[in-house]
Amino acid sequence: MNRRDIIAIGGSMGAVDAIRQLCRDLPADFAATMFIVVHVGADGQNLLADIFDAQSPISISTAVDGERFQRGHGYVAPADHHLLVIDDVVRLGRGPRENLARPAVDPLFRSVGISFGPRTIAVVLSGLLNDGAAGVADVKRCGGITVVQNPADAVAAEMPWGALRATDIDYRSPLSEMAALLVKLAAEEPGPAVEIPADIRAEVEIALGRHVGTDIIAQLGDPVPLSCPACGGVLSQVRRGPPLRFRCQVGHSYTAETLENEKEGSVDEALRVALRIMEERAVLTEKMAEDARRSGRAAAAGSYDERVNESRSYADILRRAIDKSARKT
Template sequence: MAIGGSAGSVQVIRQICRLLPADLHASVLIAVHVGAGNQNLLAGILDNGGPLPASTAVDGEPLREAAVYVAPADHYLVIDGRHIRLGRGPRENMARPAIDPLFRSAGISAGPGAIGVLLSGMLNDGASGLADLKRCGGVTVVQSPLDAIESEMPRTALLASDIDYRAPARDLATLLTRLVQEKPDPALTPPASIALEVAIAMGRPSNTPTVAQIADPVPLKCPGCGGTLSQIRRSPLRFRCQVGHGYTAEALAHEQEGSVDEAVRIAVRVIGERVVLMEKLALDALQTGRNATAATLRNALRNIGARRQC
């Protein structure tokens, strides 16, 4: 069982883990967008707050049923068969850990036995991973957007794929307990494109031929490294650069907006510094008897002032 969330999800995760049975026939893996110190704190809170032992995930440790594993800071948490793996590949949606790699790896490793749960959060990490988990035959669940503190993540997931279940926070533990007990459908062959993206999250070297297996170049630049972005061929709309940085369309737009704001601030600062320098040059020209130069500089200053008022 893979659970992902961001803003507003921690309280829901605590409630789920408190109500899951002590003899749960599944492992619970959690990826949450929180600060480095808070992630280790979350494992301790869950360990003390419910019947299931909880810990910060360790690379290579075997998965145990009726146990909770929380993604550590600055690492992707993924499932490799019956073991945990931690990766430090390029960031996805400006985040690491991120939810999408966990969901994809759960789908590959458990197939129809995988359960993906997306909770409250902003932007849309988790939506494409949940869609990929479903492509592998897994069961998908989202917190009801009307019940979530931040509805954007579950709402986007509902638009990105045909989600199997939606439920308010109070009903999720009961629903998940029932789903774990159900017999899964026959296994499917996971798409190679999903496995490739998990490998990138684990740190597999990525380059233009690698990304070309799953995406086509578009005239957009990666905000993270400046490289060319390629559009992933399967939905929902996403992009990767040659290095491997991944973005949903919304996350890319959000990052571009920040870049535009920064560029405007730099431009305003440079113009202000140029005005100061030209004023000093004009004063120096007057003091040294270079009246024509001073007049030219003053005229240039007036033109800059007129443009700044437009």
């Protein structure tokens, strides 16, 4: 008899400790399969599986491309690879980063959604920004069940809140009660199968690393006058939502919140570069004024002095803008 036996878990800041507790609270006879994505750097040492396994009554390992998954086992995404599940096979994708991350949570959620539909349970834990929000909404579209850590209970509440805003979440649970909830849900019969939307399948193909053409992106969204922070290409606004989302022609994907955060960092960097240029211009022009005075060129010295004052005025404006941006963060 079918059960809701496929559990996909995602998080970032604060999620490692949350998953350790969740694993520790599971029973030894837990028969569901867990797939876990935590944002890690591209040069990560793939130690998370060992950390989780040490606390867990069920075995947890780093996912290997092409392996057939086992019931009652957990699989953790390795560094710099999207963790995907296609039917009964684990796949590691080298597709473009999503929300600046690889592995990202959204591709995992989409892949289990299209492969297992109502057998899927998607879990969003503590984390910054809102990776996972689009994926958890896609799991709902595929007939799956969704669970979010109570934002008040999370170290970083942004990912749980993002998921709650993206779709009608089935369960909002404190971490202390989540293992018991998953045991209960995993023992239930799944709902009826639903037709899997083609656009979700297309995004899973992108995460796998398949060719991304203009025709594929055109199926997902419409071009907008925004550029991709990663490659500089034109972004297209993804039609389905929430959350508001964008993809470029290469396939990089961003929620609006992630894109805004990245653009804000770029603006701050540009302001600091402009400030440095203005300060150096003021110093250089001041030296030119001094040289003109020593040479008896009073008119030229006066002109240089005006340019010094102008550069310092612009520098003050830039400095105030940087200070204002810093106070916002």
